[in-house]
Each structure stands twice: as structure tokens, then as C-alpha cells.
Amino acid sequence: MITDFDPNRHNDAEVAPELAPLDLAPKPDGPAAAAMIASGLGVFTLGLLTTLAVINGSVKSFLEWFQFDQGVGALAGKSTVAVIAFFVAWLVLYLIWREKDVVLKKAFYISLGLGILGVIGTFPPFFEWFE
Amino acid sequence: MEFSSRETWTVIHGLVLGTLFLLAFAGGLAGLWSLRPGLMTTEGIKERMGRLYVGAWVMAAAAWAAVITGTWIVYPWYRIKLAPVGENAYAGCADAILPNASCSPRDFLKSNVSGDTEMWHIFGMEWKEHVSWAAPILATAAAFLIAYYGPRLIARPWLRAAVIVMFVAAFAAALVGGAFGAFLNKIAPIV
Numbered sequence: 364m365i366t367d368f369d370p371n372r373h374n375d376a377e378v379a380p381e382l383a384p385l386d387l388a389p390k391p392d393g394p395a396a397a398a399m400i401a402s403g404l405g406v407f408t409l410g411l412l413t414t415l416a417v418i419n420g421s422v423k424s425f426l427e428w429f430q431f432d433q434g435v436g437a438l439a440g441k442s443t444v445a446v447i448a449f450f451v452a453w454l455v456l457y458l459i460w461r462e463k464d465v466v467l468k469k470a471f472y473i474s475l476g477l478g479i480l481g482v483i484g485t486f487p488p489f490f491e492w493f494e
Numbered sequence: 495m496e497f498s499s500r501e502t503w504t505v506i507h508g509l510v511l512g513t514l515f516l517l518a519f520a521g522g523l524a525g526l527w528s529l530r531p532g533l534m535t536t537e538g539i540k541e542r543m544g545r546l547y548v549g550a551w552v553m554a555a556a557a558w559a560a561v562i563t564g565t566w567i568v569y570p571w572y573r574i575k576l577a578p579v580g581e582n583a584y585a586g587c588a589d590a591i592l593p594n595a596s597c598s599p600r601d602f603l604k605s606n607v608s609g610d611t612e613m614w615h616i617f618g619m620e621w622k623e624h625v626s627w628a629a630p631i632l633a634t635a636a637a638f639l640i641a642y643y644g645p646r647l648i649a650r651p652w653l654r655a656a657v658i659v660m661f662v663a664a665f666a667a668a669l670v671g672g673a674f675g676a677f678l679n680k681i682a683p684i685v
Contacts, residue, residue, distance in 0.1 A: 375649035377529035381539060382645055390646070395639055395653075395675065402635035402660065406628045422580035434570035442565055442627045449631050471656045478628070487617050487651050 364466045368393070372464060393460025395468035397453055403474030403481070405449025412441040412482020416488045500571055500684050507568050508679070512672050515629075518553035519665045525549060526640070526658050529648045533573040539645050543611050550637035550661075557630035557668060569623065573600045592683065599647070599682035614681055616638075618674040626671030632664035 380437035416423040416437045426440025433439070444494045483489050496507065525546035528534070534542060547653045574685045577586025577596040584605035586596030592603040601607070603615040640647070 373646070373650070375646050379648035381532070381536050384536045384644055385539065385669040387644070387646055390599060390642065395642055398570060398635040398638045398642075398653060399656075399660075400629050401499060404632040409624060409627050409631075433566060434574055435565060438565060438569065438623055441624065442561070445627060446631070453635075467653060467656070471659075475659070482625060482628065482667075485628075490528070491616070 364469050365460065366464045368462050368464050372450070391460070391462055391464050392455050393465045395465040396465035396467055397456030397460050397471045398461050399467070399474040400477075401449050401453035401456060402453075404452045406481035407477040408420030408448040408481070409441060410481035412444060412484075414484045414490040414493060416441065418493045425494035472485050498685070499634070503563065503567050504679060504684050507560060507563040508672065508675050511534075511556050511563065512668075512675075514562060515553055515556040517670055518549045518556060519661070520555055522546060522549040522640075523661060526647075526654065527585055528653055530651070532661075539648070542677075543644055547637075547641055550564075550633075550640045554630060554633040554637045557633045557664065560668070560671075561626050564626065564675075565623070568684060570621070572598065573655055574598045575601065578605070584586075592685055598633055599678070602682045603678075611681060614678060618678055622671045622674040622678075625667050628667040629664045629671065632660050632667065636660040636664060650679060 368392060375387060375388065376458045412422070416426055423437050426437040426444070428440065430436060430439035453492040518563045525542060528542070536598045575583065576598050579585035583596070584601050584607070587601050587605040587607050590602055590605075590607050592608075593599045597605070600615055600619070603619075606612050625655075636657055639653075639660070643650070643653065647657065
């Protein structure tokens with residue numbers, strides 16, 4: 364899935380000759396894969412925390428700590444931790460893969476799977492099932 | 495007619511930022527859809543990409559602004575417990591026709607004092623408040639992919655389709671938030 368960056372991997376100007384005059388430099392796919400997977404992980408974290416807050420009172424209390432007396436409740440922690448997970452995962456994967464080629468189809472399907480699970484986790488009929 | 499501070503923030507959160515998000519999404523989707531080989535000249539690509547970059551990043555910024563204002567400014571007004579009496583959490587809502595100074599929108603909906611309204615909170619608000627946060631995450635990742643690859647997306651149809659899926663998924667998450675927000679503000683407005 365992960366290989367060293369090959370500048371000749373894509374020949375975009377051959378597929379779309381109108382790109383040739385733009386003289387576009389080759390780019391590794393690693394940073395794009397990092398963004399894809401990180402976004403899926405962020406949405407997954409959101410859904411996981413939404414469901415865990417229903418299952419476990421300690422998790423809910425921890426998530427409520429993030430509201431800083433603003434009256435937001437556990438949503439403060441769910442959203443803050445999910446956003447942190449998204450940006451931290453993106454940064455870490457970017458640093459690891461910035462000079463690598465990653466199979467984007469795999470990265471996308473991993474992201475899609477995580478995203479679907481995350482949305483299920485935020486769906487009230489699902490998380491209320493654990494109440 | 496005068497807007498209160500709360501009504502003004504509700505308008506900024508839903509109407510202003512929501513409209514901006516919608517406009518940027520529509521423009522961005524049209525731009526992404528037309529990134530196909532043979533459809534544009536080199537000059538046309540340069541012109542089109544500039545607008546697409548702006549649209550994608552504006553959509554992401556509008557999504558962040560909408561969820562942050564919604565969660566940290568508007569939502570506390572929606573969920574505050576105003577006048578519980580003993581074990582009756584909804585005592586302040588007795589005989590209420592709409593939320594008021596002693597009955598928050600959430601308590602109003604959960605109390606069922608004006609018809610069968612509890613489901614609007616249990617399903618509508620609970621889903622909206624959570625899934626809406628997927629919109630800025632997905633929109634930011636999609637904007638990055640558009641900016642990173644730029645015109646190269648023309649030559650890579652599969653990648654372009656993947657970006658469109660993320661772009662539309664961001665919109666779908668915002669749509670759940672926006673649609674339920676509009677309905678909830680009709681049934682139990684924040685006053």
C-alpha cells in the first residue's frame with residue numbers, strides 16, 4: 364500500500380493533453396491519503412464518543428469537562444476530541460507519508476468505512492439502543 | 495422589527511453561514527464535476543481552478559464557523575434548564591405555547607406541553623448536534639485534496655470521484671443539521 368515516491372507514476376498530460384502547457388510537477392499521494400484517512404478517523408471518533416457517552420457515565424463526565432461552564436454539555440468534549448483526532452492524525456500521517464506514494468483507493472475505502480461507522484454512532488436510534 | 499441578540503446569532507449560525515456554505519457547495523460541485531479531460535482549454539483550467547479553490551475553502555470555513563457558533567453560542571440557549579421544581583424538570587413549561595423565559599426550547603420539546611414534540615429533540619436535535627461536526631472535517635479534507643492536486647484531478651477520474659464523494663458527504667452532514675435546525679427553530683424557537 365505504501366511505496367517510495369515515484370515521479371513517473373502518473374502521466375497526467377498523456378491522459379489530458381490540455382494539462383501539458385501547465386507543466387505540473389509530480390506530487391506524492393501520501394499527503395492526500397493522510398487527509399482522507401484522518402477525516403474518516405475524525406468522523407469515527409465523533410460517532411464512537413457519542414455512543415460511549417451513552418454507555419458509560421465516566422466517559423460522559425470526561426466529555427463534559429471540555430465545556431468550561433459554557434452549558435454545552437458532553438457535546439463540547441465529543442466535538443473537541445473528534446477535531447483533535449482529525450488534525451493530529453492528519454499531521455502524523457502527513458509527516459510519515461509526505462514523500463511516499465500510498466494507494467489512494469485503499470485510503471479512501473478505509474476513510475469511507477470509518478466515516479460510515481462514525482455516522483452510525485451519531486444516529487440516535489443506534490446510540491439510544493444502549494441506554 | 496428588531497432582532498434580539500439570540501435571534502441574531504441564530505440567524506448568523508443558520509441563515510448567513512448556512513447560505514454561504516450552500517453557495518460554496520453548489521459552485522464547488524459544479525466546478526469539480528466539470529474537471530474532465532477535453533472539456534476545457536489550458537486558459538480555462540487556470541480560470542476555473544482559482545474559483546474552485548476559493549469555493550472549496552469558503553465551504554470549509556463556513557462549515558467550521560457554523561458548527562462553532564452553533565455549539566458554543568446557540569446550543570447552550572437551547573438546552574438550559576430554566577425552572578425545574580422538585581422532580582418536575584419541566585415545571586416552567588406548564589401551559590407554554592412556545593419556549594419562554596422559564597422554559598428552554600429543549601424543555602419545551604421534551605415536556606410535550608404543546609403536542610407530541612419530544613421526538614424533535616430525541617431524534618432531530620440529537621442527530622443534528624452530533625453529525626453536523628462531520629461537515630467541516632470532510633469539507634476541510636476535500637478542500638485540501640482539491641488544492642493539493644489542482645488541475646491534476648482532470649486526468650484522474652477516480653480520484654476526482656472520491657473527492658466529490660467527500661464533498662457531497664460534507665454537504666449531507668450539513669443538510670441534516672440545517673434541515674433539523676430550521677424545523678426546530680419553527681417548533682421551538684430560541685427567544
